[in-house]
Structure formats: C-alpha cells, structure tokens
Amino acid sequence: MAEQQPAITLEKVCKSFGPNRVLHEVSLTLPAGKIMVMLGPSGTGKSVLLRCLVGLMKPDSGRIFIEGQDITGLDERRSAGREQMFALRRKFGMLFQDGALFDDMCVGDNVAFPLRQHAKLSEREIAARVAEDLERVGLKNAQRKMPAELSGGMRKRVAFARAIALRPKIVLCDEPSSGLDPVMSATLDELILDLHRTLGMTFVVISHDTAEARKIADYVGLLYKGELQAFGLKDEVLRSNQRAINQFFERSTEGPIQVL
Numbered sequence: 001m002a003e004q005q006p007a008i009t010l011e012k013v014c015k016s017f018g019p020n021r022v023l024h025e026v027s028l029t030l031p032a033g034k035i036m037v038m039l040g041p042s043g044t045g046k047s048v049l050l051r052c053l054v055g056l057m058k059p060d061s062g063r064i065f066i067e068g069q070d071i072t073g074l075d076e077r078r079s080a081g082r083e084q085m086f087a088l089r090r091k092f093g094m095l096f097q098d099g100a101l102f103d104d105m106c107v108g109d110n111v112a113f114p115l116r117q118h119a120k121l122s123e124r125e126i127a128a129r130v131a132e133d134l135e136r137v138g139l140k141n142a143q144r145k146m147p148a149e150l151s152g153g154m155r156k157r158v159a160f161a162r163a164i165a166l167r168p169k170i171v172l173c174d175e176p177s178s179g180l181d182p183v184m185s186a187t188l189d190e191l192i193l194d195l196h197r198t199l200g201m202t203f204v205v206i207s208h209d210t211a212e213a214r215k216i217a218d219y220v221g222l223l224y225k226g227e228l229q230a231f232g233l234k235d236e237v238l239r240s241n242q243r244a245i246n247q248f249f250e251r252s253t254e255g256p257i258q259v260l
C-alpha cells in the first residue's frame with residue numbers, strides 16, 4: 001500500500017511585514033489524521049501561519065506542502081492556479097475565533113451554506129447532512145434558531161458543524177475555546193476528539209490553553225516570536241524539559257517568553 005502523505009509539511013517558512021519578522025524558518029511535519037495544538041502567546045504569528053496554510057497569505061520564502069502538494073507557488077491570477085487553489089481550499093474546514101456565523105441566516109442555513117455553494121448535492125441530501133452534523137455537535141433541535149438566540153458555546157458548535165459539512169481533510173481551529181467558560185471549553189475539546197475519532201480528520205488547533213493541549217493533542221508546537229520553539233509528539237515535547245515549554249505549561253513569568 002502506498003504510504004500516506006503527511007497532512008502538512010512546512011519547510012523553513014518565513015514571513016515578514018516590513019521590519020516585523022513574523023515567521024522565521026518554521027519547519028514541521030504533521031502526519032494525516034492527527035491533532036496538532038499550536039500554542040503561543042499573543043501576536044507570535046499563529047494566525048499568520050493558518051493563513052499561509054490555506055493560501056490566503058504567501059510566505060516570503062520556504063515551502064508548504066498540503067497532502068504532499070507544494071502549494072507555495074500557486075498563483076490565483078492564473079486560471080490553472082485558481083483551480084488548484086480552489087481544490088486546496090476544499091481540503092480545509094475553518095473554525096474562526098468568533099464563529100463567523102451569518103447573522104441573518106438560521107442555524108440550518110448556516111450549516112447548509114458551504115454545501116449549497118460547493119457540493120453537488122440535492123436539497124434533500126443537504127438537509128440530511130445538516131441534520132446529521134447538528135446532531136453530532138449536540139444541537140439537533142436548534143435548526144430554525146437565529147445566531148442571535150444562541151450562547152457563545154452554541155455558536156461555536158454551529159460553526160463546527162459548518163466547518164465539517166463538506167467533510168474536509170484538515171480542520172483549522174483558531175482558538176476554539178476563547179471566550180468560553182471552562183465547562184464549555186471542555187465540551188468543545190470533547191467535540192474535537194469525537195469528530196476526529198468518527199471522521200478521521202486532521203486538526204490544527206491554535207490555542208493559548210495548555211490544558212486543551214494536554215487533553216486533545218497528538219502533536220504540540222510552541223511558537224514564540226515567529227520561531228517554533230518546540231514541536232513533536234505531545235509526550236516527547238512535555239518530557240523534553242525545554243525552558244519555553246516548561247514556562248508555558250507552568251504558567252510562569254520566569255523564562256525565555258517575555259510579555260510583548
């Protein structure tokens with residue numbers, strides 16, 4: 001059997017905005033079907049990294065491979081590049097920090113939106129997928145509700161249902177637990193684990209939350225000032241005794257990570 005390509009490979013990815021060096025020679029390999037939690041203080045380039053993965057930003061140098069395909073040179077101004085970029089984006093589901101629901105659409109229509117835009121499915125098939133995914137996230141009775149009627153945790157769960165509706169290979173989650181109480185955060189962590197188990201997707205989770213990393217991660221990364229201070233299997237990274245990792249996991253002010 002052919003060996004499965006890693007979901008994501010980064011080779012010395014660099015990105016600056018003028019004098020602001022945001023990513024510096026970031027290299028990692030994430031095998032398919034694993035959960036990676038990328039930790040790091042605010043402003044250290046985690047969101048920029050996500051945008052580079054989906055082709056919304058281009059690195060200044062280095063290479064990015066998604067399922068073995070080099071996406072670094074894709075050029076949306078050319079029609080072949082546009083098609084490849086579209087195919088690339090279809091591989092990703094995205095859970096934005098604020099959920100980014102359409103406030104004028106009910107929950108069911110929010111989840112159906114990507115299916116209506118991009119899947120060749122009948123309305124009956126779309127309705128079945130929407131019902132299935134709302135049940136997965138524990139919201140099967142919320143279909144006709146409007147986003148304004150939902151709590152923060154419910155909005156995040158609707159956003160999850162929308163992010164997985166097209167059955168992407170890789171789900172990118174930008175701080176899924178931000179702004180949620182600890183119990184709701186734990187519920188979302190369980191949801192990630194459940195989706196991962198049942199649908200086998202690869203997850204990239206951006207987080208400040210070490211408890212979340214301990215609970216759900218197969219792989220952990222720590223980004224600080226644009227450099228990957230640590231990356232690897234969670235247990236190995238936690239055992240590695242690196243100062244930045246210890247500081248982050250022990251919530252200490254002592255260590256190489258300084259308040260920006």
Ligand SMILES: Nc1ncnc2c1ncn2[C@@H]1O[C@H](COP(=O)(O)OP(=O)(O)OP(=O)(O)O)[C@@H](O)[C@H]1O
Binds near residue numbers: 041046
């Ligand atoms: N389009 C842009 N133009 C200029 N600078 C940018 C742009 N996008 C991000 N930056 C800068 O890149 C740096 C990293 O930002 P990024 O949003 O990736 O941080 P982050 O680690 O995700 O932070 P947080 O945890 O607070 O969301 C910041 O200094 C930010 O100002």
